[in-house]
Amino acid sequence: MSQIKGFLKKFLLMFFLIFSMIPISIAEEQSVDEFISQMKNALEQKNIPAYLDCFSSKIRKIEEELINTIFDVSEMDSVAVFKAYKKTETQDDATLSVKILFQNSYSVLIEAWRLALEKMDGRWQVTEKKVTGSINNLYRLKIPSERVERVRLIEIKHVDIKITFEDAIIFYDNIPAHETALLILGKGHLFFSPSSPLEKHQLELIYKKNILQDRLKYAYLRFSDSFFKDNIKIIREDDKENLVTQADKNRAYSLFVKYYSRSFTVKNSLNGGLLSFLPEGNRALFEFEGRKIGELTYIFSPFAEEEVSLYQWKKERVINLYTPSVDKNEKRLFISFGQKFDVSNYQIDIAFNPEKFYFSGKAKVELESKIDSLSALKFKLHPDLEILRITDEDKNELFYTKDDFRKTLYIYFLHPPSRNKKASIEIFYRGKIEPPELTADVISLAQYEVTYKRSRIDKSFLYSQSSYWYPVPPGEDYFTARVKIIVPPEYSVISSGKLIEQSELKGLEKVEEIEKTGFSVNVFETKKPVKYLSFIVGKFKKIKETSAPLPLELFCTSNVDSKNNDIFEQIKDILEFYESRFGPYPFEKLSIVRRVWSYSGGHSPPSFIVLNELPRFPEEIRLIRRSSPVDLSHWKEYFLAHEIAHQWWGQGVAWDSYHDHWISEGLAQFSAVLYLREKYGERAFSNILKKFSRWIEKKSEWGPITMGSRISYFDFEAYQSIIYNKTSLVLNMLKDFLGEDLFFKGIREFFMLNRYSAASTDDFYQTIIETSGRDLKPFFKNWFESYHLPEVKVSKTVEKRAEGFLLNLKITQQKELFVFPLWIEWMENGNKVKKKLIIDRKVKDFSFELRTKPDKIKVNPDHAVPGKFFK
Known part of the structure; x- marks a missing residue:
């Protein structure tokens, strides 16, 4: 026994002697995380010798010169290391990416480094450092300073x-x-x-x-x-x-x-x-x-x-x-920089909690560079959304900045794509966004004041362009998309594009996701380009659907009067009417969502429409009717016709700048009036024209049509009167001036030329002039670009002739020259006679030979031309 103990003592002594001879660097293998911590601490403490020990002897001298230049020449006095992560790692090799923030009292330098590591004697060292991106034009501004x-x-x-x-x-x-x-x-x-x-x-x-x-x-x-x-x-x-x-x-x-x-x-x-x-x-x-x-x-x-x-x-x-006026001898230089990049596709996955207004998800953005070196991207994003990370297609984490005041996100590439090069990024984000009361694309038309209300309004949640619930590209960029939206099982989702997949969340592995078991997964795809993405979540019931020739769906909240079963036929009738005049419907399907809401009106994102209906109150409620320039709800199809028209005007074709806002709202209003005329006849049409003219004459001074949405900042009724109603009357005059065939030929051509893009007022002018072969510049100039209206003196005489009567009319424009068609009406032998005059000069005379004496002569009987007409 004593011999065994002696042997063990000798063995253990020899073991420890041998082990003690092993180099400590091998005995204590350094992990990559430990190396990162070592380098981070050394650099942030400005311990240059310790920092340089992290580099191999081959590049240590070069790195010493570089880091000293930053601290000594660029005068940076502090540094912070951020977001270190491993890209690849084997037993003896690794690649890291880190972001470094150097700063002094007034400036910063941000660099992205890619570090190649090798293990030497059990310790990691940098064998290659590459600066993959840098930003050196940002400053730490301060007032007051010493000056x-x-x-x-x-x-x-x-x-x-x-x-x-x-x-x-x-x-x-x-x-x-x-x-x-x-x-x-x-x-x-x-x-x-x-x-x-x-x-x-x-x-x-x-x-x-x-x-x-x-x-x-x-x-x-x-x-x-x-x-x-x-x-x-x-x-x-x-x-x-x-x-x-x-x-x-x-x-x-x-x-x-x-x-x-x-x-x-x-x-x-x-x-x-x-x-x-x-x-x-x-x-x-x-x-x-x-x-x-x-x-x-x-x-x-x-x-x-x-x-x-x-x-x-x-x-x-x-x-x-x-733009300020310049001297006649000066030439103004206007540079159009155009789009720096074009978004081609979105792939968005989000989970949405309606009760908390909470989003979590990611957005993959596929794009193409339109400049030689695309160093940065600019998007609109709601400031309450927290960005978790942004990566490029190689999974490199990208640096970004935010301008919360302007709801703008800037993303900086490590490897800027060259012209026409495709690239993609992924943005992971979460946060709470309450649905905005109003949307940017259509006007909420509050036609009633509610003095007392007990009616229940079913909750629904609409997120559209102005919500910035995903990274929205600048300008009117069109793209395709695939959007996955996950909501609690009691809710339904309607979104842009066709619903291509619907399922239930099952078998979740992460503990924090177990509560989402049974949630509804809805995948929508837009193959026709859209200018923005929208969705609405609510407790909707599908009332009716058809699949051909265009897939149509009708959804309602529980408190909508679903007895109005003819709305589906109205939708089909309106679509057929518009297609015959403007061209094919521009999207894959059309979903209509009817909901009870606190104000009437609607919203028309690509391929679906939300119609707001006022509550049906019990006897104790009282509604007070309010006047509105655009209220045509006397004709029940008005709101529906206006919103469906937006699928062509505002969605199929967008407006380029605020000057061109009429392309959305004015053309939609004109389209709705066209349909109401077709449906209800000339008497209804005359009443609409008269109403529009009254409001235009009352509000015209607030600006021309091309002042667009700016008018709404000063007088909302003026905005409606001018952008909706004046545009509608002007387009009706243009139709009468050219004749229906030429006019609708031009409208269809304008739509096809600009489909899935943003059009300007000048684009409209050019298309109509080219298709009609007429010089329409005088017409466009004063009707679209001036807030003035015609002031017209009308002189008329009736002369007795041997074989009847001669009706003489003299039309004199007192101020600016306007070009317009002017309708004249009179009674002859108990029959109504209507003639169209083309007014294209300051003074113009007309004569009509009649067999019998004309009676009840009316100039501009329907007020189709707004302005002052007097004897």
Whole structure:
């Protein structure tokens, strides 16, 4: 026994002696995570020797020069390492990607590194470092900085605006060698006079003066270095003491905090801090508060289609938007940069909890570069959505920034795609979004005031273009999509595109997903391009459907009066009517959702329509009818006809800018009126024309048709009267002027040429002129681009002739020349006679030889031409 014990002691002693001879580096194998932590700690502590120990001897000297350049030459004084992750790993090799944030008091440098690792003696070392992306044009702007002075005068003079401050304190920004921001306190004065007559008219409507003058309390300015040199003059007094109190500094700081995030700033996704970029060229922004006018923002964007804008914060509206007039000898340079990228397809998977308004999911975006090097992407996304990560097609995690104020997301490629190169990204996100009350694409038409209400409204949740529930491309980009929406089993989903798959969630493996067992999975596919994606969730019942020639579906909430069974036939009748005039229906199917809602009207996203119906109240409820310029609900098909028309106008063809908004709402209104005329006859049509004319004559001064949605900021009834009703009358006049065959030939051609794209007013002009072969520029100019209406004197005489009577008419336009068809009506032998006159000159004479004396002569009997007609 003692021999055995002696043997064991010798064995154990020999074992420990041998083990102690093994190098510690082999005994303690380093993991990749431990290496990341080692490098991160060394770099963040600026322990350069320890950091360089992470690199192989072959590249250590090169890395030492690079890192010293960043700290010494670029003067970065701190660093943070973010989002390290392993891309590939074997026993002796690994690849890492990390993001590095270098910064000092005024600037940042963000780099993405790809590191190739090899294991040497049990420890990982970097054998190759590649900078796959960098951003070095972002700054940490601050006011007040050390630079502050009191001056006798500062004058900011630019285009149509002049701002002056006397005895002013100027707080400069902290960016060395660049002038990019000022905050001014003192006795200020504003003078603003738009060089555009139409914009002067807008000021006069709002402020009763065509110029703005006011005393200012302060101003916050952002601009480029060249703008500062060319447009800002400072007069100093050498003998004046530079007295600036702490109270002045505190006020400057509070104003800076208020305004900083509004312009030229983004939120850094690495640490959530705000970063600023420098305005380029002559871009400039002035924020100021007047004693009478309140808070306004003046923005100048050179080379934009409209360079100057003036925005009022209190009422959240654009006051002016225009390009300043230039001297006759000057030529204005307008550069259209076009789309930087084109989205071709979305693949979206989301889970939606209606009770909490909660989204979670991912969006894969497939796109194509339209420029030589696409370094960044820009999308609209709701600011309440938290981004979990964004990856490229190689699963590299991408850096991004957010402008929450403008609901904008910027994504930066590690490898910028070249022109015509296809790429894709995936965005993982979650968050709570309450469905907006109103949608951007159609007007909610509140036709009633409810004084007392007990009726139950079934919950439904509509998410459309203005919700930004997925990353929305800038502009009117058309794309195809596949959308998977998961909702609780008691809810139904209707979305853009055809429902191609419906199932139930089963067999979930993750504990946190068990509660979703039994949830409804709905997959929709759009093969015809759409300009945005929408969906509605609710407790809907499918009432009826057909599959040919166009798949149609009708859904209702439980409290909708489902006895109106003829609505399905109405839908088919309206579709057939529109196809005969505008061309084929542009999408795969049409779903109609009827719901009881607090206001009437509807919304028409691609391939489905939501119709709001007012509650049917018991006896104790009282409804009060309200007047509305666009209310044609006396004819029950109106809302349905208007919303179906949007599948052509607004969806099949989009509008390019706010000037062209009539292409959606005006053409939809015109289409609905066409259908009502077909359905109910000339008497109904005459009543509609008269109503439209009354409202147009009442509201026309608020702007021309091409002022578009801007009119709604000032007078909503004016917006409806002009964009909906005036457009409808003008198109009806154009139809009468050209004749139905030529007119609808032009309309069909316009639709086909611009289908699945955004069209402009000029596109419409050109198409109608080319298809008709007529010079229509005088017609378009005053009817679309002027807020004036015709003022017409009508003189008429009836002469007795040997063989009957001669009716003489003299049409004299008192002011601007308008081109229009004018209908004349009279009774002859008990029969109504109607003639069309073409008015294309300031003075025009007409004569009609009649067998019997005309009676009850009426000029413009249906008020088809809005304006003043007098004897």
